[in-house]
Amino acid sequence: MIDIRFGPQVCTELTSGATREWLVTDGVGGYAMGTVSGLRTRRYHGLLVVAGDRPAVRRVGLVSLDPAVLLPSGARVRLGAHEWASGAVDPRGFELLEQFALVDGVPRWRWRIGDVVIERELAMLPGRACVAVVHRLVSGGPVRLDLAAACTWRDAHGERRADGPAPRVDPVAGGAVVDGAFRLAGPGWVPEGEWWLGVHHREEAARGLNAREDLWYAGRFSGALDRPGDTVSVLAWAAPLDVEPMPATEVVEVARRRNRQVVAQAEPADDVDATLALAADAFVVRTDESPADVVAGYPWFGTWSRDTMISYEGLLLSTGRADLGRELLRAYAATLSEGMLANTADTGRVEYNTVDATLWFLHTVSRHVAVTGDTDLAAELLPALQQVVDAHRAGTRYGIGVDPADGLLTQGAPDTALTWMDARVYGVPVTARTGKPVEVNALWINGLAGLAELTDVTGGDATDLRRLHARAAASFRERYPAPGGWLHDVVDAPAPAYPLGGAPHHDDDSLRPNQLLAWSLPHAPLEPDEPTLRRIAGALLTPLGPRSLAPDAPEFVGRHRGGPAERDGAYHQGTVWPWLFGPYVDACRRAKLPVDDLFVGIEAHLTEYGLGSVSETADGLPPHAATGCPFQAWSVAELLRVRRSGR
Known part of the structure; x- marks a missing residue:
């Protein structure tokens, strides 16, 4: 396949990194989608978007997993990215991206914080509404990684606001179930529960549509990355909620292997x-x-x-x-x-x-x-x-x-x-x-x-x-x-x-x-x-x-x-x-x-x-x-x- 990768000149500049979009699909009508920079510019962007009884009826579930790295010095570096109704972009984790790449159709981000390099890969399980997000320490460390789960459960064509009921978050082993619709699982789950008010979608504004929504900060996962090769992974999946998929790292490998087979068959x-x-x-x-x-x-x-x-x-x-x-x-x-x-x-x-x-x-x-x-x-x-x-x-x-x-x-x-x-x-x-x-x-x-x-x-x-x-x-x-x-x-x-x-x-x-x-x-x-x-x-x-x-x-x-x-x-x-x-x-x-x-x-x-x-x-x-x-x-x-x- 053609080499699709971008360095810091694209990744760290919003007019470049936020206008190039990646897509991963599950084969049944759902998807994960976003931008090279990690900034959500559309109401349709999310890490788990679930198809209903027909592909056009999709609902956005897990919106983002915002990483924050806790360094040995005690400093906390946020790697996520959101734009707000005020016009502010905060945090600005894209400024630490040194590379984005599509490898066998699997998106991969690489952040550098001094000598610490953390890589993220994301894939969906073929044939099921399930996304895996794997974070791997490439160099440096030890560090601790927090992942803030911003959630909703709404029609992909609409918005959800804080003037309505908050999503229901029920604790389960290793994570939570949101609105009875999708499940989150990963290490060190800590429930939070608060609205993030006034998230702005610049592409919807450009299309003359409502560009604002509120997100529910459901909680965070946390895990140690002590040495290169260590991972912290999160799974999110829709029904059946009681049937836990394979480990996140295996989902990535299954998706990558299937993508190679699709190409070879052609x-x-x-x-x-x-x-x-x-x-x-x-x-x-x-x-x-x-x-x-x-x-x-x-x-x-x-x-x-x-x-x-x-x-x-x-x-x-x-x-x-x-x-x-x-x-x-x-x-x-x-x-x-x-x-x-x-x-x-x-x-x-x-x-x-x-x-x-x-x-x-x-x-x-x-x-x-x-x-x-x-x-x-x-x-x-x-x-x-x-x-x-x-x-x-x-x-x-x-x-x-x-x-x-x-x-x-x-x-x-x-x-x-x-x-x-x-x-x-x-x-x-x-x-x-x-x-x-x-x-x-x-x-x-x-x-x-x-x-x-x-x-x-x-x-x-x-x-x-x-x-x-x-x-x-x-x-x-x-x-x-x-x-x-x-x-x-x-x-x-x-x-x-x-x-x-x-x-x-x-x-x-x-x-x-x-x-x-x-x-x-x-x-x-x-x-x-x-x-x-x-x-x-x-x-x-x-x-x-x-x-x-x-x-x-x-x-x-x-x-x-x-x-x-x-x-x-x-x-x-x-x-x-x-x-x-x-x-x-x-x-x-x-x-x-x-x-x-x-x-x-x-x-x-x-x-x-x-x-x-x-x-x-x-x-x-x-x-x-x-x-x-x-x-x-x-x-x-x-x-x-x-x-x-x-x-």
Whole structure:
């Protein structure tokens, strides 16, 4: 894997150390997450964040373990870090950090206090909501180490304040149980019990959200570090509380060993591939009660069918996990209704509110069979996939259906945004894209051709599918080329002066990256040409991927910043989306254009924001600072997929 480590120039400076984030996951939807400096900058940061009945329902438990070193001289040196509502940062333990590193995916901090060097490693037990934090004396000593446990038990999207009830802390052997929800265990537990008032989260303030919470100082652990190699360790875990996990040092070794196995299974071609393979693992979740699924992004997203299908090939097929993928595809096929794939998302309700997730599902099944040769799965799912086509021909929810005039898919209903550009501001879609979006019809044409191939390999008759495909492809080639030398983003869109459903219509020639799918998909309707791709690249391409809108458009917003309304308004109006790097590279390859130099910026990004991973979004204007989720599934998946497919 690539070497991710930082010295004191980064670790001790908050604008560097507090803007680089690390992530460790438990494989069932929970995580531990924080910054290189140790300063919590988000309400989502914590050492034990526990998933509920679905990944989006997470609760923060153990927030921090603040070390304090008692030197032989009697001096007490605090190594933690907190920012307060007053603006103060205290303590400032990051100023004593000499190194942070990710070693086989396990974060490691090293503090130096004169000749005393203390190292911390943190890992989660695969398959269980359990975190281990191990402190080891590297040199110097003897010293004593105290670890102050700051706790809460609240929804990861919210805050807990001292004006409500304090967490209940019940003593148990070797530690305590907090709010009956999670258990702490370690040496020398001493209960304390007081509020730490006014903890400030600078990233939440920047996002226009409530940035303050209060933490409960539940107690402290304490142990001696007499000679180099001695350790003081703490475990924290959720239910079952009476089943104590393995020792903390073993948890770290188990996690490290599993991370190496994940990388080896992916058979990486180089260190970047290895890093991305481990990054991909964070998004694949599975419990004893449910099949494999994909978390769209950390720290705030759950599972979304569109994201899952776009991510599928990179996360599962490129990493040697087709067995998990098979069960995932079966589970998603079971959600089909009226020809549409469910988008359960983060609400807990089964919703059918996308036009493209189902079409991505057709693509994903085709790719699974093409890569694995799994014709048994093709035969099993083929009836459901044919029903998708039949439902789209007949018409389904939200006006989604095949236009008999040209064989293309149309869609739209009042106050809906059904494509991946689905942001809303105060309930109003920013880019409704009613009509016939370009990528939707590229996916429709690709899906018909892929389904015809699946029908062939399972011994069926694909004549009707090929007829549908040929008509839609011919209409696409006729309808989508725009005068500017690129493709219309939407054809047959309602004219601005007319309400939805009224005539006349117009064709939207906004220069957006959605058209890339018309050249990048396996059964794309168009063959790419160099002049068109160069026009698109000139307007849209950045080091982290294409912008969502050309900068010369009146609606262009160059910074993805501010409160929720400002950020949502910019989300698809110029913001960069790294997942679109994959379709752009595919289109360039089909046009026989060189692509190796395209990877330089996005690969360098692996050490800039979410460490070892790829962000959800970035600013459309230089320096293209990363925004959104630091760890995003489809961003990682598409980079990994196109790197692997180019070899």
